[in-house]
Amino acid sequence: MLPLLVVKRTLVLVHDLFAVVVCWLLAYWLRFNLELPESYLAAALRSLVLVLGVHAPVFWLLGLYRGIWRYASLMDLRRIIVAVAFSSMTVAAAVFMLALPEVPRSVLLLHPLLLVLAMGGSRFAYRAWRDRLLYGRMMFEGDPVLVIGSGDAADRLLRELAHSRDWSVVGLVAGDASRRGHEIRGVKILGELDDLPRLVEQLAVRKAIVAMPESSAHERRLAMEAAVQAGLSVMTVPSLEDMLSGKVAVSQVRQVQLEDLLGREPVQLDDGGLRGWLGEHVVLVTGAGGSIGSELARQIAQFRPRLLVLFELSEFALYLLEQEFQEKFPAVPIACVVGDVKDAALLDKVFAAQRPSVVFHAAAYKHVPLMEGDNAWQAVRNNVVGSRCVAEAAQRHGVEKMVLVSTDKAVNPTNVMGATKRLAERVLCGLQRDGGTRFVTVRFGNVLGSNGSVIPKFREQIARGGPVTVTHPDIIRYFMLIPEAAQLVLQAGLMGQGGEIFVLEMGEPIRIADLARDMIRLSGFSEDEIKVVYTGLRPGEKLYEELLTDAEQTLPTPHLKLRVARAEEAPAADWQQELAAWLAETQPAEPAAVKAKLKRFVPEYAPQA
Known part of the structure; x- marks a missing residue:
């Protein structure tokens, strides 16, 4: 009994050779304006022996059947283009060497174009059908979420979240006004950061994922602050360095921490x-x-x-x-x-x-x-x-x-x-x-977070249900x-x-009262639920440093x-x-x-x- 892998590869080869035949005849049909003379039909059928004899071994030797249709990608498409181009050039050389007048030059140009469309299209169509079959219902099962960002990280995040039952992406928010109305992987860019309050109300969404690891720390902080102020529970993707090193995947989102809102750029050391x-x-x-x-x-x-x-x-x-x-x-x-x-x-x-x-x-x-x-x-x-x-x-x-x-x-x-x-x-x-x-x-x-600092104290007060105590409304610190x-x-x-x-x-410098409010919102509470109370400056304390x-x-x-x-x-x-x-x-x-x-x-x- 033949191994299952060999059977599958043979079936795919048969599919591609069938595409070779159909596209060869279709090229003749198009060449003669959809009215193919019988003499040229006979010539097309005779020349198929040469065409199939070239394409079959080239397709097999160039590894077209190592990939899995379920995961068809641009790499597979590139491999198809290379194989079809090499086969077509070989066929063209053979036609001229054998002086076959019944093979028009336009057919030699049309055939590879049609064949790439047929072979690549069938693979990607199968992947799209499988994705819809497996994951189509998931987009309605997960929690609705906005993704903030419209770059490469957002694209990768959408691709991975499409396979998740936890999240249903309802829209994208971009930092660039020129991208409004565009789509990434079928998800529409609904607006900018200023539109977040309106989108939260309109879409009844309560969560956001900031996918901007390639942006500056300042830009990421502005995005996170805008989402927090809009009343969203904010998460973020891992750092760009971690993703590039392979430590984590973009889909491993985490809750935004106060450190993210600080917006500090990484230190470059000697x-x-x-x-x-x-x-x-x-x-x-x-x-x-x-x-x-x-x-x-x-x-x-x-x-x-x-x-x-x-x-x-x-x-x-x-x-x-x-x-x-x-x-x-x-x-x-x-x-x-x-x-x-x-x-x-x-x-x-x-x-x-x-x-x-x-x-x-x-x-x-x-x-x-x-x-x-x-x-x-x-x-x-x-x-x-x-x-x-x-x-x-x-x-x-x-x-x-x-x-x-x-x-x-x-x-x-x-x-x-x-x-x-x-x-x-x-x-x-x-x-x-x-x-x-x-x-x-x-x-x-x-x-941030050192022993004796306000951060651990604020965390404890929030965990107890408040209030959060701040010494003075105008006190600021670096x-x-x-x-x-x-x-x-x-x-x-x-x-x-x-x-x-x-x-x-x-x-x-950061206003301590604003810091307290950010921590309350990041913890999932509103300022109505946990109050900020001012207690007065302590002995030796300055308003600013x-x-x-x-x-x-x-x-x-x-x-x-x-x-x-x-x-x-x-x-x-x-x-x-x-x-x-x-x-x-x-x-x-x-x-x-x-x-x-x-x-x-x-x-x-x-x-x-």
Whole structure:
């Protein structure tokens, strides 16, 4: 018994040869204006022996029967065109060589055109019939959804959703007005982003998929915001990089996250430079269990350091990071150290044992209201004394470079936390020496979803049914993603030569009240269901943050997301001696006394009443 595959291929070959015969006779019929003389009919039938004798082996040898009609594609059509063209040229050459006058030249031109239409058309007609048979009813079974986008990703998404029982695409929304009224795979482009409220009402649709991975982050954010404001539950397709790498398919849509609305472009890193700087070296990260410290550790691990030293005060945070590294980065050697950055003796022991060449200092107290009152002295101890202890240990043990993770709250600070970070910057400036450890400072604003930020708090409040509390209707902040912030810290550290303050490009500031409303809508609620309540500014809190002081000037760097600023000259020796004496005090000072001293060492500090 013949294998089923051979039988199927033979049947398809018979079909194509039948098409060859029909198209050959049809070409004669058309040549003689639909009135074929009997003499030429006989000649056409005689010449079929030659025509079939050429086409049959060519079709088989050129692989026309490897494809499956059910999945006919442009590749199959191209294969048909090549086979028909080769066969037709062979037949034409044979006709002229054999001097067959009863084969008109116009027949030799018409026949291949008709044959491509017949063979290609039959395959695509079969696929269309099978698709309609299998999936025709599905378009009426799934949830109605609008697709926002009219590019390649939207085309692929429509093709894949046609096979899904979950979605029924009712229309497309394009960003280009010139495309209104056109169709993609039979789905009409109904309008632009401004038309979304009307389309939502008209079509009674409640969901949208943003299929614009090839567009800029800004364009995607505008599309997502428009859909959210129209009351739609918004999903998006995977990133273009993930789709091109084959990790995911375009049909693997996911719910839009707040990170998508932030609209940040991917960071371009100097991979070669970072690999040379960090790869095969010992790198130490303080505060490794925190949001920024842990992400720095993950990013550094990708450059395969010889050893990554994770220094963290919280035992549990360090344990979690250790477990993560064992699973995700088993090839990267790590050393986990539970310790306090204020413990100079421990730092000396760790630096002497591990000999790091690069240090990233991310350990700090960062919560503004908590550090404002009775904890003010602890903020000074951790943020200033801790930074100085790490910096001095780096100098003693020949560390090549130390990168201090600072904050926009250090600019014209109005709170203890910002003032202590600014003072830490000045301490490192005073320690900078030619030929010694190079100190680099990196400032940036809030990172989305970090420990202690408003995002986790808003999520918890929404999960409880509200209300969502915002301190002031006009309060604004700069935001970036945690991985983006960590990547830019690495890039700034690579570029820094010592003494610089790098400022990250934070984009446009975001109104916290708008952020809260977006989170409510993304969670599937309306503002009537979950209210936004204003509670008043907290101690030490400003309405807006700055990234530079008035006295500082920035210059562009080769990296678009980094600017560099040089602050004032190194503090005088008597200033440093006075500061050292104050930091050496062991008795906790009263908050008012702490703020007075901070004002002495950070003149731009203006504590709130």
